[in-house]
Amino acid sequence: MQTAAAERYLDLYSRFADGMAVQTPVEVSLEELAQTLFCTTRNVKLVLRKMEEEGWVRWQPGRGRGNRSQLVFQLERDTMLLELAQRMAQRGEYKPAFELIHTHGKGSPVKDRFSEWLELHFGYRTELLDGKRHVDTLRLPVQTPITTLDPADVYYAFDAHMVRQLFDSLVQYDTSAGRMIPGLAHAWECNKEATVWQFHLRKGVYFHHGHEMTADDVIFSLERLRTGKAHSWLLRNVVAIETVGTRTIRIELAKTNRIFHRFMSSSMASVLPRELVEHDEEAYWKSPSGTGPFMAGEWNEDRFVLSVNKNYYNGRAHLDGVVIAFMPPELGASSRKCWEKLILDHDLLDANPDEELCTFEMLCKGCTLLTWNMSKQGPQQSALFRKAIDLLIDRHxxxxxxxxxxxxxxxxxxxxxxxxxRNIRHDPAMAKALLREAGYDGTPITLYTGSFNLRDAQWIADRCGEYGIPILVEQIDNYKKRDLIDKADTILYGIVFAQDEVCEIESYEQHGSFLKEHLHPDFRAWARDRIDLAVASKTSEERRLILGEIEERLREEAHVVFLLHKKTNASYHPGIKGITMSPLGWIDFKDVWVQSHTG
Known part of the structure; x- marks a missing residue:
């Protein structure tokens, strides 16, 4: 089926045969057809001839003055529409497929039929490539677009997850075991005061474009991170970064940091190839080269393709490739992570259609919350008002x-x-008293949030409206625009901790973090002093106590309103192994494999 010709058929069908049965003659002129297809009458005749050859239409030209021509549509619209959308999806053109259905399938079941077909299209498949070798590919639909793959400027959990597939950091933190493990560095140590750290690099680690990683790449990446990046906070106490010999990195700090190696395990401190980034950074980020388990391939508005790094120093992934399909939420997808229940192997399903699926469920390490903008005038400047909102929200x-x-x-x-x-206090009577004491005069509050939290924001707005607090909900999908942060009275968003202590500190120090940007400068300065004290502590218990003081003050002074804890889950065939959730709440790709059906 030729896509252009099929779309023209659907355009003609919508214009002249909508609501009619196929095989019903329709009187029409060449001029009307030309207007519909935006072409000349000569080209219309060529189009009709091709459609007749395909068996889609019958065309009977009118003979003589005043006799109109007749056009007979022979293929039912939904059949054509579904087949065309499926072909588009098979080519990775997911957004155009949804747009086509949205345009031509209103009021028909074709959208549901296409969604059902997509469930079979996505998942784990073993396919024959070029008739020579089998490749294992995982296709996953997501509503979350990739905003950036630059580790130094990552804000979103999904971006950070994809960065982990492409890049590596000096060391890694094993969250399940609670300990540091080697990464690009095979060993590390610090002095007694934890002000000088040394990382000893592996030999034989190669970037995806074939160049061996060197100490020069590490220093370049860390120096790049130090200045003007969202995650420069990771290195804010660094005095000097230098090489010792050819494969050792020495980092000197101005203050004691006993968990600095944990800082260096952040994916935001990933190592980049100096040569490529310096040569043409804009071109580099269109197809970045790292040292990670997967390599970047095609990347457009429809999909992002990963292929396996066969020479990965930490063991080749079992998958040969991963295709991330970007599903437009406004055109048919319904959940934030559409891959739930789609981690399937279709050969295994065919062999064991009645076998019960396994479910992996995890409570996310994080929460949704509201931050109050203390840099803007408004009712939120009153702690009494902020506490009243907290008491009005019945989370249960x-x-x-x-x-x-x-x-x-x-x-x-x-x-x-x-x-x-735990039962969180909900006390409307006390909230009303606090509002009166605050002198609240009914001034509207502007609440900004992304599409994923829109229902939560509207729910809060509706409840507050019942108590005379008008909340104007504004949807935003590009949180990196600083003016949006400044304009909002409050922002509702979700936070996920890939690492407890490091990610908690990130919330207070990351440039562009809603929490940091909305806090009063005096609070930020106080929090920074507490953070310096925490990272200098010798025990995790002492660090937890000090960081807990910051969180406790946030809650007591109602600088934030903690809302909900959420879960993430995936269902999959028991023959698929290695399914684990990363701390960011997304499925790790590297260790996924299939146990072959043996009969």
Whole structure:
């Protein structure tokens, strides 16, 4: 089927045969057809001839003055539409496929039929490539676009997850074991004061474009990170970065930091190839080269393709490739991570159609929250007003009414063992008293949020509206625009901790972080001093206590409103192995494999 010709057929069908049965003659002129197809009458005749050859239409030209021509559509619209959308999806043209259905399939079941077909299209497949070798590919639909792959400027959890597929950092943090493990550095140490750290680089680690990683690449990447990047905070106390010999990196700090190696395990401190970035950075980010388990391939508005790094120093991935398909939420996708229940192997399903799927479920290490803009005049400047909003939000009702992945009420960043049992205070009477004491005069509040949290924001706006607090909800999908942060009275968003302590510190120090940007400068300065004290502590218990002081002050002074803890999950065939969730809440690709069906 020729895509252009098929789309022209659908255009003609919509214009002249909508609501009619196929095989019904329609009187039409060449001029009307030309207007519909935006072409000349001569070209219309060529188009009709091709459609007749395909068996899609019958065309009977009118003979004599005043006799109109007749056009007979022989193929039902939905059949043509579904087949064309499927062909587009098979080529990776997901957005045009949804747009086509949105344009021509209104009021028909074709959208649902296409969604059902997509569930079979996505998942794990073993395919024959060029008739020579089998390749294992995982195709996953997501609503979350990739904003950037530059580790130094990553804001979103999905971006950070994709960075982990392409790049590596000096060391890694094993969250399950709670310990540091080697990365690009095979060993490391610090002096007694933890002000001088040394990282010893592996030999034989190559970037995807074939060049061996050197100490020069590491120093370049860290120096690049130090200045003007969102995550420059990772290195704010660094005095000097230098090489010792040919394969050792020495980093000197102005202050003690006993978890600096944890800082260096952040994917935001990934190592880039100096040669390519310096040569043409704009071109580099269109197809970045790293040292990670997968290599970047085609990247457009429809999909992002990863291919396996066969020479990965830490062991080749079992998959040969991953295709991330970007599903437009406004045109048919319904969940944030559409790959839930789609981690399937279709050969295994065919062999064992009745076999029960396994489910992997994880409570995310983080929460949704509201931050109040203390740099803007408005009711939020009053702690009494902020506390009143906290008391008006009945989180347990919110969970019951909105459902989905919303699990527990939050009173802090992280869930703990008591989270399922904890009852967060909801007290409208006290809230009203606080509003009166604050002298609140009904001034509207502007709440900004992204599409994924829009229902939560509207729910809060509706409840506050019942108590005379008008909240104007504004949807934004590019949080990097600084003016949006400045304009908002409050922002509703979700935070995920890939590493507890490091990510918590990131929230207070990352340039562009909503929490940091909305806090008063005096609070930020105080928090920075507490952070310096925490990272100098000798025990995790002492660090937790000091960082807990910052969180406690946020809660007591209502600088933030902690809302909900959410879950993430995936269902998959038991024959698919190695399914694990990263701390960021996304499926790790490297260790996914299939146990072959043996009969």
């Amino acid at each position: 009702s919110m969970i019951r009414e909105l459902g989905g992945d919303r699990m527990y009420a939050a009173r802090s960043f992280r869930p703990d063992d008591n989270t399922p049992l």
